[in-house]
Amino acid sequence: MTEPPEDRVWARHPRRTGAVLIVGAGAVGGFVAEELARIGFSPLHLVDPDTLAVENIVRHPLGAPELGRPKASALAGRIRRDFPSCAAVGHCADFLELSAQEQRALVREADVVVAATDSAACQREVNEVALVVGRPAVYPAVWVDPRIRDAEVGEILWVLPGRRTPCYACAAAFRRAASDTQAARGARVDIQLIALATAQVVTALAHPGDARAGILDPRRTAIYLHGFTPTSPGVESIFPTDGLSSRSVRVPFPPRPCPSCRGWRYVASSDASATREAGVPSSRAAPEPRWPVGAVLAAVLLLVTVLFVISLAQGTHS
């Protein structure tokens, strides 16, 4: 097969390049991978231990011909075939079961890491490794809950290393139970919407000098998307209108040092540095973090009290 000429492939859409590691090649990760290939990213490393099941095909980029095949390698093959300029590599493996060296090697080769798994433990592991190696990471997810309709809300957390933003563990302290991650219902269109938005976040992180990086605001590192479904009562206060909408939400550093990134509320990173690294215009920079006024006043009061007690004691002795 003759490869299409590069100049024509990118004639209507300037290519954005970079290497991306995608952990989880399921419904979300699969569509993210396809979209990143269309944008121009290469190589793409896909990691997933599962094979494609019949139940997957209604919402996965792969179809019936790939049933029973490993998702990661089958999808990588499809991407290489459809987008020859993308060197996609599939790894049929559980990221959690890779050695520390293998995990770090995969992350080190990437400019941006995407964690799109259905395992809380795996999302946390990717977070740990990305922080150690120093790579930005993106965590797309879909809300599924009895109180809301299927796949109605998408969530994209993005993290810069070096405590420039809160990390995944800072944002997901409440997500510990495996029961919170059972595969559930979801419409393909909602998932694809999240995949498209995730690919734009990845592009912005990989190209902080690009105008597209303006979609990232280091003060608000959780992006919530509402799909085409009617708004459920459970979420209508965040999304007051029906239909497509997005909302960027602030993720504070935790009140105690985060076990993963060591960031905490009162000694957070400089937002100015986050702004600079993420390529966000300086006019959007948040003010420098300040010491809490109450703590400073309490320290001054304590000092005055101690000095007073010492002076009293000295007066008694003399």
Place this chain on the structure above:
Amino acid sequence: MGAAPEIQTLRQAELTEEQAREKERQWFLDAETGEIKPDVHAGDDPRTRPRPVRAARWTFD
């Protein structure tokens, strides 16, 4: 041929004052409780402040 929609139709499609105000409101994620909460500003009426939204479970295989 049908008549062109009257301007009133467009007005009805616009956000109400309350919807517009709520769209501007800032929210934050309380990672300990898993709730997304509205930022509180001085002068906010607690009776009309939106309730926190519980971040739901996620997945996809």
